[in-house]
Amino acid sequence: MADKTNTAAGILRTTETILKGVGSTSALPQPWGFVLSALEAAAGLAADLMDRGLDPSIKIQEMRSALPAIDAARAEVDDLIAQKSARR
Amino acid sequence: MNWFLNRLCMVLVTALMAAGAMMACSGTVSTQSSVAHTTAQTLNRAQPVWIHAMQDEATNAVNQVCPGDAGNCAAAPMRAAADAVFARWSPVVAAWEGTRIAHDAWRLQLERCRADAHASGCEGPALDSLSLALLSATQQWRCAVRSDAMRRPDLDPFPGTPACPLHPDAGVPADGR
Numbered sequence: 001m002a003d004k005t006n007t008a009a010g011i012l013r014t015t016e017t018i019l020k021g022v023g024s025t026s027a028l029p030q031p032w033g034f035v036l037s038a039l040e041a042a043a044g045l046a047a048d049l050m051d052r053g054l055d056p057s058i059k060i061q062e063m064r065s066a067l068p069a070i071d072a073a074r075a076e077v078d079d080l081i082a083q084k085s086a087r088r
Numbered sequence: 089m090n091w092f093l094n095r096l097c098m099v100l101v102t103a104l105m106a107a108g109a110m111m112a113c114s115g116t117v118s119t120q121s122s123v124a125h126t127t128a129q130t131l132n133r134a135q136p137v138w139i140h141a142m143q144d145e146a147t148n149a150v151n152q153v154c155p156g157d158a159g160n161c162a163a164a165p166m167r168a169a170a171d172a173v174f175a176r177w178s179p180v181v182a183a184w185e186g187t188r189i190a191h192d193a194w195r196l197q198l199e200r201c202r203a204d205a206h207a208s209g210c211e212g213p214a215l216d217s218l219s220l221a222l223l224s225a226t227q228q229w230r231c232a233v234r235s236d237a238m239r240r241p242d243l244d245p246f247p248g249t250p251a252c253p254l255h256p257d258a259g260v261p262a263d264g265r
Contacts (some may be wrong), residue, residue, distance in 0.1 A: 054122040060198055061128040063191040066135055066184045070174075073143035077170045080147060084154045085163040 117201040120215055124195050127222070131187070138180065138233070138243045146173040176237055183229035190225040194218040227251075 054060065149169040154161035197218055201210035209215075231252035233243045244250075 054118055054125050056118070056202065058125070060121050060125045060195045061132070062195065063128040063188045064132045064135060065188055066139060066181055069136065069139045070142070070181060073139055073146070074170075074174065076143065077146045077150060080150055081163055081166045081170065084150070084158060084161045084166060087159040088162065 117198060117205065117210060117215070120194075120219065121198045121202060123219075124191065124198055128191060128195070131191075135184070138184075141240065141243055142173070142177045142180075145177075146170045149173050179235065180229065180232045180238060183225070183232040187222065187225040187229055190218075190222040194222055 146169075149172065150166045153166045153169045194215075197209055197215065200207050201215070204210075227250055230244050230250040232238065233240045234250070234252065
């Protein structure tokens with residue numbers, strides 16, 4: 001467990017250092033050049049962390065759509081409008 | 089605190105996606121699946137932050153048209169103010185949904201490969217292109233929140249300024265000028 005924690009912390013430190021460094025330059029070679037740079041430096045650490053892979057019994061999590069939450073936000077704003085115009 | 093956690097999570101996502109790109113080269117479906125899984129978990133946690141910011145802007149717009157709890161304001165101007173806010177945010181929403189679709193494509197292909205390692209599209213380069221498509225979509229979302237219309241770089245949890253070819257005013261131009 002301590003090894004995993006150290007590896008994760010190492011990835012964070014390395015990646016953040018690189019991203020900050022690349023972000024300070026005026027030009028990037030390509031839109032995600034920063035990721036490729038991070039890849040080179042974090043590769044060793046990331047390989048250790050990722051080596052375990054995902055348990056075959058676990059489905060890969062879906063990324064949630066923003067649309068239901070946006071509908072809910074709109075509904076709350078609509079409620080506010082209704083309150084402010086209720087006595088009209 | 090939310091901002092800090094969001095930023096921390098996104099730095100981790102960057103590392104994980106970088107690891108995903110690397111693993112794509114070695115064709116390790118299991119490890120890419122781990123990256124895709126964690127990426128979705130993290131982005132799902134980050135989502136409420138910007139949606140809350142959008143709702144706050146719409147609420148403020150309504151309150152500017154009708155301050156206080158008057159109860160006798162005309163609805164139409166308030167609705168127009170709120171609609172203007174939601175319309176301004178629509179490119180951000182579209183970019184987010186684009187990211188989700190890119191993640192879906194990667195996830196579904198990975199699930200296919202997990203079920204049958206010899207299925208078509210399970211080679212390293214094929215999986216690599218799907219993971220890079222996700223990176224591209226993420227970049228478009230960063231540019232959307234930084235565009236002239238939005239001017240919300242505070243919602244972009246990544247350090248540094250992105251290259252935004254379609255919105256040169258939003259970040260560093262892609263050609264570096």
